[in-house]
Amino acid sequence: MSQHDYALDIIVQGYPGKSVCHGGLGWSTIALLRGAGRVALIDVGTFSHRKNLVDGLRKHGLTPADVTDVVLTHAHHDHSINWVLFPTARIWIGASEMEWAVQQPWGSTPVPELYVRELNGSPQVQRVRHGDEILPGMVAYDAPGHTPGHMIFVLSGKDRDIVFTGDAAKNRVELLTRAADMSYDPAVTASSIDRMWEFWRRRPGTLLVPGHDLPMVLEDDKPVFVGKREAAIVSWFGDDLEQTTHIALTVPGR
Numbered sequence: 001m002s003q004h005d006y007a008l009d010i011i012v013q014g015y016p017g018k019s020v021c022h023g024g025l026g027w028s029t030i031a032l033l034r035g036a037g038r039v040a041l042i043d044v045g046t047f048s049h050r051k052n053l054v055d056g057l058r059k060h061g062l063t064p065a066d067v068t069d070v071v072l073t074h075a076h077h078d079h080s081i082n083w084v085l086f087p088t089a090r091i092w093i094g095a096s097e098m099e100w101a102v103q104q105p106w107g108s109t110p111v112p113e114l115y116v117r118e119l120n121g122s123p124q125v126q127r128v129r130h131g132d133e134i135l136p137g138m139v140a141y142d143a144p145g146h147t148p149g150h151m152i153f154v155l156s157g158k159d160r161d162i163v164f165t166g167d168a169a170k171n172r173v174e175l176l177t178r179a180a181d182m183s184y185d186p187a188v189t190a191s192s193i194d195r196m197w198e199f200w201r202r203r204p205g206t207l208l209v210p211g212h213d214l215p216m217v218l219e220d221d222k223p224v225f226v227g228k229r230e231a232a233i234v235s236w237f238g239d240d241l242e243q244t245t246h247i248a249l250t251v252p253g254r
């Protein structure tokens with residue numbers, strides 16, 4: 001397999017946390033990958049990401065019409081819903097993930113029922129199988145545990161390899177412990193995370209991009225974050241709109 005020169009930009013940073021009183025946050029990673037004649041997004045987020053996504057593309061001189069490929073790690077709403085923003089792109093998703101997602105009983109999982117039903121019947125959908133090279137130099141591998149048909153993607157780049165793990169390992173602590181906060185089978189999750197580590201250790205300098213955390217590289221076999229975490233909320237607790245309270249969701253050094 002030849003090595004291609006790709007540029008990677010994180011359009012939306014993933015966040016490794018959940019809310020205490022309001023269900024899942026769904027703050028997932030959206031990555032832009034450009035090279036080999038392709039403009040690809042790895043996961044595309046949920047409704048709250050739409051402005052970030054379009055603004056992020058614009059920052060790089062792009063519009064949604066320029067996106068040639070949308071690569072979905074899995075069907076959960078916080079990674080998949082915005083495929084509908086890209087009517088000219090190929091939408092890549094695991095064949096077994098697609099089949100599983102449309103069979104989920106409505107109202108019982110984080111699968112967006114109508115969006116996956118629409119995708120399943122769309123001429124844009126490209127069903128991926130283990131070992132498929134979906135972009136030049138980027139291969140898909142099965143990584144079940146979070147969802148049954150979840151896939152990870154390994155890019156053999158010219159200067160470095162990149163491993164996109166989605167929610168098969170959402171964050172640093174899941175990579176370290178080989179355990180996950182959301183897993184239908186801990187042993188299956190552990191073996192998927194072991195597979196990531198094999199790819200991560202294969203070539204020095206390999207970047208790992210998880211579904212809900214900052215990218216990381218290995219230094220002395222320990223994951224080290226690349227980039228600075230940015231996360232906060234602004235609340236209206238006062239008596240006028242201008243009076244707001246800024247609540248940081250970051251801890252120095254973490």
Ligand SMILES: [Zn+2]
Pocket residue numbers: 074076146167
């Ligand atoms: Zn998920």
